[in-house]
Amino acid sequence: MVYRYESDEDAFLEYPDPASGPPSGLGAAERPAAGPSPSRFPVPSLPRTNRLALPSMDPTPAPGTHPRQPPRAAVYATTGTAPSRATRGGRGGGGRMWQVVVGGAAVLVLLALCGLGAAALVNERNADPRTTPTEEPAAARPTAPAQQNLDARGTDPVPLTAREVFGGRRLVPGDGQATYQVLKTHSSGSCAVAATGEVAELLVRLGCSQVVRATLRTPDGQHLVTTGLFNLVDRASAEDARDRIRQVLDDREGRFRGMVADEETEAIGTAPARVGWQVRGHYLAYALVARVDSEAIRSGDPTAREILFDMIELHLNQGVLERRATGGTAAQPTEEATGSQEGGSAGD
Template identity: 35%
Template sequence: MHLLTRGLAALIVLGICVMLGFLIVSDEGRDPAAATDRTIASRAADPSPLTVAETFPAGAAGYQVEKAVAETDCTVAVTGALRSELSGYGCSQAVRATLAVPDSGYLVTAGVLNLADTQSANAVADRVRALVETGDGSFTAMTGAQIPSGTPVGWRARGHYLLYCVITGPAGEPVPSGEPLLGQITSNLLDDYLSDLVLARRASGS
């Protein structure tokens, strides 16, 4: 009986250890961004405006920053129906830059738009594709000029921000859609730099 009691106790302890191990592994398997992004889920939770120094300092993402501005009028960054979309979803700020891609001659107009909350950023992101494809709305160059039809555009939503980039040739002409460097530039700038560095740093409070 004594041995049976000790055996049952050992099984109970083993079961507890297995359960704790499962919980620890499950927690480690969660996407860390999902937890930290709660701090940038809305402008109410993340009230400090973005700055040029935070978003597009010299050498941002390994590119040459030719010009960078932070503006409270979001409509200067877009054309057509995207203007009403940004106004309707509470855009309060557009931080934009012109970046030169080394050894390619390409120019990138990149920006971060500050929306009211995650739902607003996602809603605008959902509208971008349809508006760009129909020509009813798009993004502008830093000069305010509308980009030519066929210009590659990339965008992402994270937290209450919409990230985008527009890639052109050195004279502002569209880049051929088959150019393999386009995907690399878009991923590097929107995912690796703006999302996984700039916004991740803000989300973590660092």
Template identity: 35%
Template sequence: MAALIITSIVGLSAFFIIADERRGHGGDSAAPPPPVSSLAISSRALDDKPLTQGEVFPEQEIRLVSGAAPYQVTMTHIDTDCQIATTGDLGALLAENDCSQVVRAGLTAPFGGYQVTAGIFNLADEGSAALVTDKAGDLVEEGRGSFAAMGGLGSDPLAEPLAQVGWHSRGHFLLYCVIARPDGQLVADDDPYAERITADLVEQYLGETIVAKRAIEP
């Protein structure tokens, strides 16, 4: 099992892709998101407005480039119990770091029909988010916890070793996705669709569009 960790310039953000814990090798990822230097999202004390479904997933489609085929949002969910979006020991780790809510959605990718769960955990501060980001790698590698999928993906990525998960922290948020092929086959470490989905949804959409907007809002 291998996890690829890319640390941002200021050391606040890490990026992981983990596929099929039993195979022992990982693929290259896209570049990490640009670092957020604003104090506005460094802690929930400063950024105290709770996330909402309308803020994170306001439409039934996510279109990242004008004219491109969109990601279809099939369902959304918000909860103050962060454990509901995890399996194993990851839920307890989030609770220890004062996770207050999770907002997530089930999506269908515009290529390959890949099924995705993507979401945001709201943690106490950037230190807590970075800590969970780091420790989640050990949990997933050792089969002791992971991110849960929604709907048709099944409820437990640990029981669905063909899925791939990716995550990183930005400010006091932890962003993640769970990716599965529609045919139930292995999502390979170097699967180009999975790499693009993670870059599109975790880095660009959740990181650069949703979370970064909070860093610049008054």
């Protein structure tokens, strides 16, 4: 067996007593005549209980005898002895490579664990309703209302209701400050109940299927107004009614009828009145204004003109019909009107 020293550490020799020099019987340059030299591996500094005792060797053979050969099987038969040169050489090359590979794998595993932890924290934070607003499901999200074509009853089939047109006891047209008190509302499938004479006959002939109206007290308390919507077949029939009603009124062959709410509002049904009407789509909007004291209203009276504008243009056109055209409703969000009727007779 041949041992080779591959580094200074392998070649280091530890003597029991440095002052005593090499063992007796061997000179500085003398070597045994034959046979392998004794092992020069350093003796461990700590005693090992499982170390096998090797037979003592006399480096100098007796005259006429052969040098004693150490038993080869006993050199590395015990555990805990110094590793072989093959193993130590592996640590210097392949051992370091394995250390690098294992260390790199450990770093990659650590980075992966850190990434998973960060992802878990992000998911938990996103799931926390205190940090991120809860997103509504797509089916529950409000959508923009669809545009409604008001040119014909076929494209606008849903009937009007008194609650849609007059939804509360108070009405504020447009964005103004004037508040009208709603005294009575009424909806009927017979348009003739809201007119007299030729006007009532004309509405029936043109296919009017519904009238929704209300009587209100004006903000100054000195006037009453009955206003509402007639539901005709289409725009053409509504425009025909608009144009022919003027001639009927000029000839005094009929009129719009005011709706009496109580004893204090009888003037709306009997007193001289100012009237106005307008067409949008298949609807005919109208309003009738009278004084509470039954006095006649002079032509061009600014108060009467303002009341007609509030009812026909601001409330019915820009309020009720505009909301219906954009897919909404025009109900007032306050209390129900007094004396309201749905689908009944005129009663006045």
